Amino acid sequence: MALKSDLSLDIDKISSDTMADVVEMRLRDYFKKKSFKPGDALPKEQELAEALGVSRNVLREALSRLRMLGMIETKKKRGMILSSPDVLGGFQRVLDPLIISPDALQDLFELRLILEMGLADVLFLNLNDKSIRELEIIANSEKKKNKEAFRIANEIAFHGKLYEMAGNDTLKRFQHMLLPVFGFVLQVENEFLSGSVSHQDLVEILKSGNKNDFRNGMYEHLKPHFDRLEALRKIN
Amino acid sequence: MALKSDLSLDIDKISSDTMADVVEMRLRDYFKKKSFKPGDALPKEQELAEALGVSRNVLREALSRLRMLGMIETKKKRGMILSSPDVLGGFQRVLDPLIISPDALQDLFELRLILEMGLADVLFLNLNDKSIRELEIIANSEKKKNKEAFRIANEIAFHGKLYEMAGNDTLKRFQHMLLPVFGFVLQVENEFLSGSVSHQDLVEILKSGNKNDFRNGMYEHLKPHFDRLEALRKIN
DNA sequence: TCAAATGTTTTTGTACTACATAAAAACGAG
DNA sequence: CTCGTTTTTATGTAGTACAAAAACATTTGA
Incomplete structure (x- = not known):
């Protein structure tokens, strides 16, 4: 030695x-x-x-x-x-669900949950009637069609709009890049459940509730995912 | 046309x-x-x-x-x-506060706040006595020394430990990469204030409180930053 | 016969040269 | 002085050559 x-x-x-x-x-x-x-x-x-x-x-x-x-x-x-590089450029190039490791995929999935839960404070800083109305239109358009493809597109539109309302371009782009990962994990899990709080409920909270109401609502909305996460953690 | x-x-x-x-x-x-x-x-x-x-x-x-x-x-x-690329590799190479645009810097600063606020749920999934004790040691070591450099290092150690406790490696690395940005923005703003809730208070909440208590505590802890953010948004 | 040593082949890594191309700069004609 | 032309210069692309390393093949010695 x-x-x-x-x-x-x-x-x-x-x-x-x-x-x-x-x-x-x-x-x-x-x-x-x-x-x-x-x-x-x-x-x-x-x-x-x-x-x-x-x-x-x-x-x-x-x-x-x-x-x-x-x-x-x-x-x-x-x-x-x-020159000033695009901070997310390198990230975007690598973000292919098929080549990044399952562990990293899981981490990114969690990351999205964390972002959504943390969004409330910044979201409420920027809140205005116009954007709430736009969000409401998206939420209300869910009922009309029932096709799976539309539901997914609508899901993306709703949450994307939330990120947009936070007024942080980098964050919005980040979320947008994460979508394939989110979709991929969900697809693998064969699960696209929504919690007890719907998009429309969230809109109502934005209209008349406060930050904490929104956070709690968002948690309930994402609850199936958190439950799955908890189950996974218990196993490991 | x-x-x-x-x-x-x-x-x-x-x-x-x-x-x-x-x-x-x-x-x-x-x-x-x-x-x-x-x-x-x-x-x-x-x-x-x-x-x-x-x-x-x-x-x-x-x-x-x-x-x-x-x-x-x-x-x-x-x-x-x-091979499986490191999802954060490209990001890391670009993350130099001196070359990325001020707008992106601000976005990343906000992103960190969002992450910390969203951390609660995942954090509570993984909570155990051992890690809380380790966190407490970090929090308690603050009072002993008073030097600015030590305070900053301690600040980093405390929040870094929180991320570690969330049990998501990608997230932890992400936060670690963001530190220079956070430090840079704070330095520019010449401000390193802590809110009314201290690190030790946060530890106490982890011991005996629930997720919502922790979120509220973290918000108060980060309040000076959110206040600054709000002021910035009002200007623009 | 087997194994260790040696040689061969193959593929990446590095260097060098040459030239095309585009754009700034210099120049010249009116 | 201005417009158009030529010159210069730096990047973009191609091609050749060879070094180095690693797998593969071969020989040699017991």
């Missing part, structure tokens, strides 16, 4: 990172160190490649990553500029 | 996407279409490049992106395999 430990002190662990990985990190550090701000021009590819001691090829692989995330933009002759 | 519309029908809009962008999408579609699952082997680079009609260079720029997101892994001779 002592020998092994000595050895690991003497010999650096070989990093299995590729050059592109290293360059990506180095570029990040460089931007931070130089405190570049969005809009600032960056050195050209050849200069960067030479400074880093790598081929333009490798450098471009790293730049391609940053470009995908929206951290940099490039114009043909003008060169590259640092 | 009619003419313009006709024209846009006749002429395809020029896409400013680079080949790497296109190839990235095409690969995504390909994986989905073939319903590859994590672990499945992918064709080798040359075959893909030829099939797509691009140079290996361009293909590798696209692959580099997918590799960054953890969607694929490569071994030297064995080739590439599809």
